Amino acid sequence: NAGVTQTPKFQVLKTGQSMTLQCAQDMNHNSMYWYRQDPGMGLRLIYYSASEGTTDKGEVPNGYNVSRLNKREFSLRLESAAPSQTSVYFCASPPTGERTDTQYFGPGTRLTVL
Amino acid sequence: QKEVEQNSGPLSVPEGAIASLNCTYSDRVSQSFFWYRQYSGKSPELIMSIYSNGDKEDGRFTAQLNKASQYVSLLIRDSQPSDSATYLCAVNLFSGYALNFGKGTSLLVTP
Numbered sequence: 001n002a003g004v005t006q007t008p009k010f011q012v013l014k015t016g017q018s019m020t021l022q023c024a025q026d027m028n029h030n031s032m033y034w035y036r037q038d039p040g041m042g043l044r045l046i047y048y049s050a051s052e053g054t055t056d057k058g059e060v061p062n063g064y065n066v067s068r069l070n071k072r073e074f075s076l077r078l079e080s081a082a083p084s085q086t087s088v089y090f091c092a093s094p095p096t097g098e099r100t101d102t103q104y105f106g107p108g109t110r111l112t113v114l
Numbered sequence: 115q116k117e118v119e120q121n122s123g124p125l126s127v128p129e130g131a132i133a134s135l136n137c138t139y140s141d142r143v144s145q146s147f148f149w150y151r152q153y154s155g156k157s158p159e160l161i162m163s164i165y166s167n168g169d170k171e172d173g174r175f176t177a178q179l180n181k182a183s184q185y186v187s188l189l190i191r192d193s194q195p196s197d198s199a200t201y202l203c204a205v206n207l208f209s210g211y212a213l214n215f216g217k218g219t220s221l222l223v224t225p
């Protein structure tokens with residue numbers, strides 16, 4: 001997990017509330033990724049950013065927005081949370097000096113939507 | 115969506131035995147292959163990467179890749195109770211692209 005930090009670690013929301021999950025990497029790398037992990041579903045890509053200022057949809061982008069304002073930070077926003085968004089969210093980024101497809105994960109944010 | 119398939123398990127092996135974890139993938143042009151270990155409540159941790167056909171060894175771990183059969187495996191020798199975790203297979207098409215994960219195999223090593 002070295003080099004990728006996420007905040008908060010835990011969060012409980014009510015349906016309809018909004019929040020932003022923060023991710024930061026100190027490895028000066030271009031690529032960053034947001035995944036969600038649900039029991040029995042594995043890890044699924046929500047959004048990714050190949051470089052500062054660019055973002056692209058992954059497999060399950062509905063209900064989310066992202067922002068990559070600088071090279072270091074990649075945030076994930078839930079505008080109107082739904083119980084289906086209860087999940088564990090992981091940010092990932094490749095470490096400097098390795099192939100860009102070697103992704104390392106942050107510690108995760110455990111989100112519950114009531 | 116290209117598929118990455120793993121047996122969900124649980125796979126139970128006695129301490130000291132060899133654990134064999136298997137993964138198949140559907141996209142023939144996949145280039146890079148990874149094994150992650152995930153302990154309960156923790157984030158996935160990269161343990162092996164392999165890019166060419168054949169075997170790659172790192173300590174007690176050996177990754178095996180057969181692109182013709184679209185098959186990648188992970189062998190854990192001298193299994194320890196601390197190896198008990200979920201093992202995730204991940205595949206991607208080319209460098210810089212997001213990973214496609216299998217759903218994971220749960221491994222239980224019994225003392």
